[in-house]
Amino acid sequence: MTTPTYDLRYWQAALDDLETYLQSPELFWNLDVAPPSGEPAYPPLTVGNLLLARQRLQRPLPPELEAQRAALEQRWQALVQRWRANWQRKANREVEMRARLWAQYMDECAHSQAEAAYYPNEVRNRVLADLLFVEGEADLPAARELVAYADKRLQAHFRPGAFVWEPALAPAFPQARFWYLHGRPEHCGA
Numbered sequence: 001m002t003t004p005t006y007d008l009r010y011w012q013a014a015l016d017d018l019e020t021y022l023q024s025p026e027l028f029w030n031l032d033v034a035p036p037s038g039e040p041a042y043p044p045l046t047v048g049n050l051l052l053a054r055q056r057l058q059r060p061l062p063p064e065l066e067a068q069r070a071a072l073e074q075r076w077q078a079l080v081q082r083w084r085a086n087w088q089r090k091a092n093r094e095v096e097m098r099a100r101l102w103a104q105y106m107d108e109c110a111h112s113q114a115e116a117a118y119y120p121n122e123v124r125n126r127v128l129a130d131l132l133f134v135e136g137e138a139d140l141p142a143a144r145e146l147v148a149y150a151d152k153r154l155q156a157h158f159r160p161g162a163f164v165w166e167p168a169l170a171p172a173f174p175q176a177r178f179w180y181l182h183g184r185p186e187h188c189g190a
Contacts, residue, residue: 001166004065006039007053011072013042014050018079021045022086027093047091047135048098048128050076055131058172088136095132099143099150101125106150109188116188120164126150126180127173157185 013033014021021029029045043049054076057069080087105122109115115122129147133140160183163170175182 001168002039002056003036004057004059004061004069005036007056008065008068008072009033009036010042010053011050011057011076014045014053015072015075015079017045018050018076019083022079022083022090027090027097046094047087048094048132051131051135052124052128055127056169056172059169060171091132091135092140095129095136095140096143098125098129098132099146102129103146103150106153109185110153111188113188116185119184123164123180127178130178151180154180154185157187159183159186 010031010033013031017029017031027046031042031045033042035042054073061069102122102125105115105118105125109119126147129143133144158180160179162183163173164181164184165173170182173181
């Protein structure tokens with residue numbers, strides 16, 4: 001289980017490196033930050049991973065953590081505004097990759113029942129695509145078509161139900177927008 005401190009520490013480290021990252025050609029940027037004891041290693045900095053940490057913090061927080069989140073939000077807004085074109089280019093590159101990975105997983109799911117067990121991990125690419133579409137500069141019809149195609153395949157076997165990630169994160173991912181996190185495929189298969 002990850003705590004809000006985990007996401008705040010990631011967001012802080014990501015913002016510390018964000019200007020350099022946005023000026024680089026790299027899509028993935030390693031951060032020099034250790035997670036709180038007992039929590040998983042941090043993913044590399046990408047626009048999507050930063051947006052995911054931000055979204056995860058949209059849950060109820062204690063006042064001292066809410067103040068830290070609000071300060072980081074202001075800093076993030078200023079950095080993104082300053083580097084808007086670079087931010088959007090990175091978002092566009094990443095959303096295309098995340099859409100491909102999501103569609104690829106749904107294709108694999110169609111050919112193997114065992115793939116359904118990996119859904120809670122694999123759906124992360126769908127969440128990232130959702131968050132990234134908002135940040136891009138173009139419509140990216142090919143990426144949107146891939147996500148729509150994969151979602152159609154998912155909906156054929158989807159059973160609404162419990163939130164697939166840690167229950168404490170559910171308030172940050174409302175069902176109306178993130179429907180695919182509130183349930184799972186009954187099975188994979190054609």
